[in-house]
Amino acid sequence: MRLIALALLALSLSGCQINPYTFQPDWTSPDWFGAGKEDAMNGVPVKDNQALADNFNDPKVDRSEYLRGYADGQKKVCEEGFIHAWGLAGKSFPASCDTVENAAKLHDAWQQGMDESMKASRLN
Incomplete structure (x- = not known):
């Protein structure tokens, strides 16, 4: 009985130990x-500083760095092939591409993808 009590005491004390690592x-x-x-x-539009501060719980928004990253993301998303694939997938036109210089051309590529998607879904 004494052995069991010592074992339980050792187990309970070892559970309270702080890991130094x-x-x-x-x-x-x-x-x-x-x-x-x-x-x-x-495909999200540019957020204002207040929305960014609220989302990241940080009032010190680095606006120039955010906009630089946004422009880099636009380069990857706002291209005809990628936008066409968004249309094929049935996704809405990304708001992030509304402000690029070739937005009308991109919208046409997206619409073509949407039309192809709708035609394919009617056939199935």
Whole structure:
């Protein structure tokens, strides 16, 4: 009986031990470039500083870095082949491509993809 009590005591005390290799989290500021790029690639319009501050819980928004990332994301998303594929998938036209210089041409490519998608779905 004494042996069981000692074993339980040892087990309960070892469960309260602090691991010396755990680290305190390192809070860094948001990756504003990445946030802008992600917004553009998801088809989201440019967010204002208040929305960004609320989303990332950080009042110090680096607007220029966000816009630089947004422009980089637009380069990847706002191209005819990619937009055509969005139309084929039945996705709506991305708002991030509304402001690019060839928006009308992109909208036509997207519409062509949507039309092909609708035609294919009627055949199935």
